[in-house]
Amino acid sequence: MASILSTTHLTLASNPQSSQPFLPKLNSQFLGLQSNVGWLRPCRIGPSNGSRAKCWFKFGKNGVDAEGAGIYGSQTRDDFDRDDVEQYFNYMGMLAVEGTYDKMEALLSQNIHPVDILLMLAASEGDKPKIEELLRAGAGYDIKDADGRTALDRANEETKDFILGLSVRKA
Secondary structure: OOOOOOOEEOOEOOOOOOOOOOOOEEEEEOOEEEEEOOOEOOOEEOOOOOOOOOOOOOEHHHOEOOOOOOOOOOOOHHHOOHHHHHHHHHHOOHHHHHOOOHHHHHHHHOOOOHHHHHHHHHHHHOOHHHHHHHHHHOOOOOOOOOOOOOHHHHOOHHHHHHHHHHHHHHO
């Protein structure tokens, strides 16, 4: 996991000069104004010992990607739970279409693992990125619901071909 270190230094003089008035003196400078406050030194960002720091970020193939960082695509079957099903149901707008949570609750009340329920929902929506993520996590496209329907049964032809193509590559 990448980390970013940032240091900010604000230096205040312990003895303000008595010749400077308390109110700042504003001078016109080019296209802006400069504040002249005797007891406040400019803010310096970075090391105070004169050394230089070089910062860089590594993303994608040359560094940490989402999968390598454990964010996306690295989940296992047991990393998915009921909350993930509800969040996906809401995210995909299924609640707006269905009007109730009845369809989701019916699937959750069966003895089906949440990752398999998510695959059924993603297949019915044709959500290929989610299908790929779930299959990599170990979801089964041949798991049947109470009506005997699988994720393949819920999918259109293009999505079926996609699921079967991923399954062949996985094997």
